[in-house]
Amino acid sequence: MVDIVSRSEWGARSPRGSDTTTWSSRTEYIVHYSEGPTDQSVKSIQDFHMDSNGWSDIGYNFLVDVEGTAYEGRGWLVIGAHATGHNTSGIGVCFIGRDGDATSAAKDTIRALYDEAVRKKGGSLSAKGHRDVGSTSCPGDDLHSWVHNGMPAGGGSGSGNGEDDMVGLRKGDTGERVKYLQVILMKAGFDLPEYGADGHYGDETEKAVLAARKSQGSEQDFGDRITGWAAAQIMTAYVKNVA
Numbered sequence: 231m232v233d234i235v236s237r238s239e240w241g242a243r244s245p246r247g248s249d250t251t252t253w254s255s256r257t258e259y260i261v262h263y264s265e266g267p268t269d270q271s272v273k274s275i276q277d278f279h280m281d282s283n284g285w286s287d288i289g290y291n292f293l294v295d296v297e298g299t300a301y302e303g304r305g306w307l308v309i310g311a312h313a314t315g316h317n318t319s320g321i322g323v324c325f326i327g328r329d330g331d332a333t334s335a336a337k338d339t340i341r342a343l344y345d346e347a348v349r350k351k352g353g354s355l356s357a358k359g360h361r362d363v364g365s366t367s368c369p370g371d372d373l374h375s376w377v378h379n380g381m382p383a384g385g386g387s388g389s390g391n392g393e394d395d396m397v398g399l400r401k402g403d404t405g406e407r408v409k410y411l412q413v414i415l416m417k418a419g420f421d422l423p424e425y426g427a428d429g430h431y432g433d434e435t436e437k438a439v440l441a442a443r444k445s446q447g448s449e450q451d452f453g454d455r456i457t458g459w460a461a462a463q464i465m466t467a468y469v470k471n472v473a
């Protein structure tokens with residue numbers, strides 16, 4: 231089961247109207263990106279769709295942010311406004327961010343929503359990127375290739391999950407594995423208030439790494455590299471915080 235932030239929880243406005251379809255008509259699962267900042271709120275996306283585009287509601291069925299949190303858009307069976315000609319057949323899921331911003335956590339949630347849809351339908355859905363059914367760059371090269379690789383767990387970084395993904399990272403590193411580390415740090419309760427999960431292992435991440443280690447009793451005084459012990463301590467802090 232995927233934890234989904236409900237419309238009332240994110241403060242959704244009421245739709246001006248809605249049409250529903252059935253699970254037997256749902257045959258596609260279409261991934262999008264918002265092509266905006268990763269901290270854009272779901273509410274502001276809804277406002278834009280309703281006030282600027284004149285739609286009855288937020289266009290997507292679900293949205294997923296950079297931390298892997300899922301938000302209810304129109305939900306499973308309300309017909310969306312996300313892919314012309316494919317709104318009845320397709321469940322539209324939007325990653326909030328630009329090409330390359332999607333973390334392993336975000337991808338895992340997009341995958342989990344897909345699995346949930348298959349379970350609810352009791353049959354398979356064809357997973358696609360928006361560009362497969364329309365003339366658009368959406369959902370960006372990274373998400374598009376990930377979808378066509380079968381939406382592998384762990385963001386498709388290939389080195390497994392959790393501790394293994396972090397070990398060996400050093401201050402100054404950039405990329406997907408750093409983003410993964412940053413998301414885990416935030417979920418463990420160590421905020422990155424200035425830069426968030428930006429994929430750059432800088433001063434802010436260094437401080438959070440050290441704080442996470444100390445929270446688990448480490449007597450080390452460095453946070454500029456991820457040793458095996460550091461990874462284990464960070465994952466322990468994470469598991470304790472989300473439990």
Ligand SMILES: [Zn+2]
Nearest residue numbers: 262263360368
């Ligand atoms: Zn799209």
